[in-house]
Amino acid sequence: MKSQAKIALLFFGFSISIILLISAFVYYFSARHFYTEFNVRLKIRAVVAAKAVLDVEDERTPAYREIREQHLERLPDEKEFFFPIASPAGLKEKAKALKLPEVFFDDLIQKGNSTYRDNNTLFTGLKYQSDKGTYAVIVSASNKFYREHQSYLQKVLIGAVVLATLLTFMIAVIFSRKVFDPVRQITQKVKEISSENMHLRVEKKNYSDEISDLVVTFNHMLDRLETAFATQNNFISNASHELSTPLTAIIGEAEVTLSKERAAADYKDSLQVILNEAERLEKVTRSLLFLAQTGFDGKKQSMDRIRADQIIWDVKETMDRLVPGNKIIIDLALIPDSPEKLKVRGNMQLLHLAISNIVSNAIKYSGNKPVKISIGTGNQHVIIVVKDEGIGIPSSELKYIYDPFFRASNTKQYEGFGIGLPLSRNIIRLHGGVLQVDAEINKGTTVQISLPLFKPETSTVVI
Amino acid sequence: MARTLLIPTDFSIESLMMLKYASTVSEFDKLNIVFIHCTRLTDSITDLMFYSPQRILEPLMSDDFHEACNIVKNKFPKKFLSIQVKLFHGFTKSAFIQFLEANNIDEAIIPAKYKLILPKSSFDPVPFILRIDMPIRQVDWDPQRAHPERNRIAELFLD
Known part of the structure; x- marks a missing residue:
């Protein structure tokens, strides 16, 4: 009914x-x-x-x-x-x-x-x-x-009840129709909106009540959907561009080399170029695959109890190998007294990847200026802060930084695909945490990662 | 010996720099912290009948503020005996002195440059504290420096 x-x-x-x-x-x-x-x-x-x-x-x-x-x-x-x-x-x-x-x-x-x-x-x-x-x-x-x-009274009462029944029935029908009228209108309007005309919005009446709230909620959802659609479209074009660039280079290099007989050294050179481009291509596809895996909970990751400070030290070690002469400062001023307060539930490899992505970004976009990694624990979260003094992110572009392949307008001179940050965020989300990025252009970027603290399921009673 | 410190607060993460400073002073081995928030008392009789400090404070204190307090507390779990937030409704110097006595305040920690950012009905206790003859420590940090992480817990971690 x-x-x-x-x-x-x-x-x-x-x-x-x-x-x-x-x-x-x-x-x-x-x-x-x-x-x-x-x-x-x-x-x-x-x-x-x-x-x-x-x-x-x-x-x-x-x-x-x-x-x-x-x-x-x-x-x-x-x-x-x-x-x-x-x-x-x-x-x-x-x-x-x-x-x-x-x-x-x-x-x-x-x-x-x-x-x-x-x-x-x-x-x-x-x-x-x-x-x-x-x-x-x-x-x-x-x-x-x-x-x-x-008996007269009886007749009058029966007559009144019959009349009232008719009247109430009519009022009930009109009343219910009136109540559901705005809902029907909204349904009508929302039905008209499809992927072709995402820009349409449900009209908002100027009074504020539950129905208007519903309309506003619908419109917000449509905003998000529209952005998601646009993001996906961008993603496809960016991804195909990113994938085709090395392919074009490989094909061009091979064609030029094959156009006539060449010396052995020339073949070697061009094969080297092809190898480099193929490696680049492999890197992009691999990170894409990773992004997809972490984004959709298709494969369950194994979660262990790990120490948050251990991740930071591991990341520092990796960075020392990858970028010798980096200026990573590990700040333990607020590290909690008890090691119990550093335990999080997570996958070591994934968290390592997420944080090393952020740290390597910090090093890359600051031109090897000091990068400070701090750690602290409240009652619910372990908080890791990565702060650099780099080029920052324009505030108008901050909302796009999690779109795959998006690169801020001030990053042209730096190499990269724009997959690292979305990947890191996916990983942090997978762990039930929050990644927050704040930036000031030419002053620096601060990334705050909060991971839920590991809580033992059975609490021990101290007598 | 346990000391009780008075710290003015506007419930921003940045103002917790004073708490962080207090935790690092080595001569304090045991600490009771009293955060003070000065606000005018309401004129409405019905509001006064149902007066509750919790109700005034709760909307002001964000989850991040609590979490940031806990971060400092977890660093030195044995040092902090208590952290409280107290409301002060007085206007006069003598009322303030009484407040200090009632809460057994030994010392105050105030910001050197930072100005508390307060809602309209509240006022800054720092001038009060400066006028009273009591031990004071000033914490100096530059509120104008570039720090994109404004109002995040990350703010607490800056040097």
């Missing part, structure tokens, strides 16, 4: 149950009120009748008679009975004659009054102490008028 129908039904159900409840309430309490009121009327009549009939004649008796005859309207089927209470056996007979239950008289004698209802006829009894003895005064009458009132 559609949400719209669900909402409509829910609304309808709630409203109808409330209306029904109110109607039932009104009906029940009105009926009860009619009944008690009629009983009170009968009781008054019983008292007046007793005073008029049973009491010894005195000056008040004519007044009671007058009230009875002139002011108390006869009720439909009104009857009066007077029985002396003195003989209980006689009362039972009377009860049988009038079709009254015996309880009626028992109540009357004990409590002084009682009521009984036989279909539409109501009986009210009263114990009356007169000068001639104790009497049971019973008045009965049919509550025909009240019955009519009640």
Whole structure:
């Protein structure tokens, strides 16, 4: 079932149950009120009748008679009975004659009054102490008028409920339609957007509510999708360019060499060129493969408990071999006291690759100025900072640095493919860490790597 | 003997340079750190009824600030007995002296050049501290230097 129908039904159900409840309430309490009121009327009549009939004649008796005859309207089927209470056996007979239950008289004698209802006829009894003895005064009458009132009320209520049902149903349908209108509009608009017209956005109404939030969220997602699309397109063109450059060089070199007979030394030279270019090509394809492997969690890496400072020392050793005379400073000013606080869960080779990429970038783009590697541990993360005094990155290009093959505009004189940083970030992400790059042009770049601290799964209790 | 140091803070990583400095001073073997943040008390009676220092401080302290504090603490785990953040709402010198006495402050560490970057309702305690006759150490670093890592934990690692 559609949400719209669900909402409509829910609304309808709630409203109808409330209306029904109110109607039932009104009906029940009105009926009860009619009944008690009629009983009170009968009781008054019983008292007046007793005073008029049973009491010894005195000056008040004519007044009671007058009230009875002139002011108390006869009720439909009104009857009066007077029985002396003195003989209980006689009362039972009377009860049988009038079709009254015996309880009626028992109540009357004990409590002084009682009521009984036989279909539409109501009986009210009263114990009356007169000068001639104790009497049971019973008045009965049919509550025909009240019955009519009640059935009229019933009709009115049923009519009202039927009308309310129709109205509620209509309102429910209109209401649910109105609620889901903006959602339907958004769906319509989003359906129109496909990979061909990624620039389209969902229109935002100028009020701020949940729907507008949804629209804004959608638009942000579209922004990201559009960027991702553009990145992918760029990636393909960059990758093919990067791959074809050495290939073109190889083909050109070979063609030129083959165009005529040459001396052995010439062949050697050109083969050397071809070898160099092929090596370059191999390097690019290998790093591409690595990027793909680390980017998509296709192959599970084996993770061990390793010491973060060990990685740094290893990286320094590698760099000393690759770039002799480098100025790497390892800063241990904030290294934690306890070695437990240096343990991270990770793959040694991958982390080594990631950090050596960053460090070699730092050395390369600073023209061998000092590079500082610092390490410290908070409560959740091990933080490694690599800081150089190099050329930096233009702030407008900072958001593209993780795109494969992207190279900042100020790096033309340096060799590279633009794969290192995205690869490093993939590796850090794989370890659940965060890589942050901040740069100031011509002043330097700072790379901050935070890796989650290794926490033993079972905590040891120290007694 | 444990000493209690007062350090003004604006909850930036850069201001933690003072904490880092305090950790390196060798004559302090045990330290209690009291970060002070001075802010005007609200005028609203309902706000005062539900006054809670935590509620004022929590939005100011970022996760990075906590983490950076922990980095310094982890370097010398035995040195730091406690690190607290205290609010000061007074205006007068005598109120400030009382605050110092109440918290058993032995010494204050203040920045030489750095100016605390504070929200509108807060004020800088450094002038207060300078006017009071108490032992002071100034930490000098250049806030104008090139450091792209502004507001990152990395800021703490600079020399």
